Structures are given as structure tokens and as C-alpha cells.
Amino acid sequence: MTGRLPDTLPDDPEIRRLLDPYRLPDGRPLPLFEAVAHSRAALDDLRRATAACLGAPVLDARTREIAVLRVCARAGAETEWGIHVRMFAAEAGLDEAEIQATTEPREIFPWAAHDALVIRLADEIHDGSTVSDALWAALSEVYTAQQIVELLLVVTQYHKVACLTNALGLRPLDGLPRPSPAAARGID
Secondary structure, eight states: OOSSSOSOOOSOHHHHHHHTTSBOTTSOBOHHHHHHTTSHHHHHHHHHHHHHHHTOTTSOHHHHHHHHHHHHHHHTOHHHHHHHIIIIITTTTOOHHHHHHTTSOTTSSOOOHHHHHHHHHHHHHHHHSSOOHHHHHHHHHHSOHHHHHHHHHHHHHHHHHHHHHHHTTOOOOTTSOOOOHHHHTOOO
């Protein structure tokens, strides 16, 4: 873990056990989980919220990951963006062009209509912490109420994750994909 907090964790076997599932495929710990482990309450909150997002029962992995990648790109959270590209983008069926498009102005890439709504949702929440009536109406034509709630959960949770990642000064991990340099500063 590299960032603003000490690299040493509390000497607590329970904390170490709780962190075990939160690793990259190569065994490295996920930096955000390791950082928030300095507070058991914060770690428990992050674990619950992450499980709710990744296990959203009616939201498909593709929709979830487009939302996550867009939010992280908009917030300049390179570490979390790279983790999700590495761990979930292939499972979600995202190709290289789509992954890169999450880091670019939305007008550049020809997203399918339902994917474009997810991009707009992430953008509106990032920019104004709310959803316009026009976007809500468009989402309601495509998604069920349960899907919209789960989308809101994912977007707002990963907005929080991006804020934490940035505030804690967590740096991108070697070997993980990184967004373009312009995207790393956040999409304008």
C-alpha cells in the first residue's frame, strides 16, 4: 500500500483474515481495503457495500462495470479503474475500445443506447450529485425500478471509492492497466 497512511496495519489477525479475499489475482492486496483497514468500522462498511454492488442481483456485470469504470475515470481514480479493468472487464464482456471509451468524453464513442444511459448517469452523479428528470425518464424506459436503484448504488458507491482512493493518495499499482494521461486527470 502506498499513500498517505502508514503501510503497517494493526496487528490484528481478524483484520488480516477479513482482508484475505480482497486481493488481485497475483495475490497483492487491494490498496483501498488495506488502507481502510486502519478503521474496522470503515473496513466493514466497504466490505458490505462492495458485496452489495458486485452481487447486485438484477444488474448484469457489463452494466455494472461500465458504471464503475466511468465513475473512476471521471474522478481520476486510476488505481480503482485499473483494478476493475484487470479483475472484471473481461467477465463483463467489455472490449478494449469500450474500456478506453470509459475514459473519454461520451460523444466520442458510439455506445449502445442503454450503455450510453449508464455513462450519462455516472457523469451526472459525478458532476452534480443528482440525476436530472430527463435522464431519470430515459432510464425508466429501459431499466426497471430495481435496476435503477442498483445502478444508483453502484455509481454512488464507486464515487465514494474514487474519493477515498484519491484522498488517501493511493497510487496505481505496477502491472495494472492505466487510463490515458488525459483521463487520469478526470474527463472534462
